[in-house]
Amino acid sequence: MxxxxxxxxxxxxxxxxxxxxxxxxxxxxxxxxxxxxxxxxxxxxxxFRDVGYTFDSTPFFTHVTWDNFTTVFSENLGNHFGRNLLNSLLVSGVTTVVALLFGVFAAYALSRLEFRFKFLVLGFILGASMFPGVALVTPLFQLFTNIGWYGTYQALIIPNISFVLPLTVYTLTSFFREMPWELEESARIDGCTQGQAFRKVIMPLAAPAVFTTAILAFIASWNEFLIASQLSNDQTKTVTVAIAYFAGAQAHQEPYTAVMAAGTVVTIPLVILVLIFQRKIVAGLTAGAVK
Missing domain, CATH: 1.20.5 (Single alpha-helices involved in coiled-coils or other helix-helix interfaces)
Known part of the structure; x- marks a missing residue:
């Protein structure tokens, strides 16, 4: 015992x-x-709270109203929130697609191919991601004004791509670097060209990382404010800029409840994306550690 x-x-x-x-x-x-x-x-x-009880400490289920969401989409107050949502979807969607299109090939080249100055190129890409965006506002404003692009979608998309692309390349490079070379070599032995091996073997395995990178790129572009606030007009204004200039139902009063309602609406697409692709996101975040 x-x-x-x-x-x-x-x-x-x-x-x-x-x-x-x-x-x-x-x-x-x-x-x-x-x-x-x-x-x-x-x-x-x-x-969801009534304007008269904005700073009230009562529980959540009291003084509930839908009027704040009506105010958000009320064009008679000078708000064009529906159009602003479409603008953000367009700018973020195009930015994400273009960044992935170039980022996948750049990341593959940096991780799988040997060429001169490879680490110098990767250093430039990382340096571009650390460059302060506020230093680019004035040059971009002058450039796009001179060429007639001020207030256009391309004036918002091109700077967004320059900020999102380094994130895309860096994230995918880390994944491609951890992928075994033997997979590609086996495909080449079976008769595939390098392009076919990339398309039929590498890309299916990289799908979780690509999905994860797409979500991160979309969120980064969706939340961008600095460039959009200076280069957009009433027709191309995104939701982040629209909320900053939001008009409330009452004059000379800060529309706190309407702003929070707009923030709730803006958050919904991001939540939906994460819920739909949550398995891909988790697989992409852990793929580099287990493969």
């Missing part, structure tokens, strides 16, 4: 330490989760 007790004591202590470590992990994750959700909670609460 004494021997059995001595043998089981370390195992019991180990299990106790493991449970305590798991408990700390869950508690820490719950604290971070709650901390991150608090702003979204207050945004939704304020979005």
């Amino acid at each position: 004494t021997a059995v007790s001595i043998d089981t004591a370390p195992k019991t202590a180990a299990r106790r330490r493991e449970r305590w470590a798991n408990g700390r992990t869950y508690i820490s994750a719950a604290i971070i989760f709650i901390w991150c959700l608090i702003p979204f909670y207050w945004m939704i609460v304020t979005a």
Whole structure:
């Protein structure tokens, strides 16, 4: 009996330490989760709250109204939020597609091919992602004004691509670098050209990483404000700029509830994208670690 007790004591202590470590992990994750959700909670609460009770501390289910969302899409107040949503979808969609189109090939070349100055090119790409966007506002404004592009979609898409493309290349390069060379070599032995091996073998395996990168690129473009605030007009204004200049139902009063309603509407497409592609996103985030 004494021997059995001595043998089981370390195992019991180990299990106790493991449970305590798991408990700390869950508690820490719950604290971070709650901390991150608090702003979204207050945004939704304020979005559905009557204007007269904006700063009221009553529970969520009191003073609920849909008038704030009506105000968001009310064009008689000078708001064109529906058009602003379409503008953001167009700019973000085109930016994401173009960034992926060039980023996939650039990342493949940087990770799988050997050529001179490869690391210098990768350094330039990373340096471009760190360049402050505020330093580009004035030159871009003067350039696009001189060539007649001010207030056009291309004036918003091209700068967005320059900011999103380094993120795309860097993310996909890390994935392609971890992919085994033997997969491509086997396809070449079976008679595939390098292009066929890339299309039939590499790209299907890279689909999770591509989906993840597409979501990140779309979110980065969707949330862009600085360039859009200076290079867009009333016809091409995106939602981030529209919210900053939002008009409320009452003059000389900050439309807090309407702004929160607009923020809720803007968040919905991102939530839908994440929910639809959540499995791809998780697979893409973990693919480089397990393949």
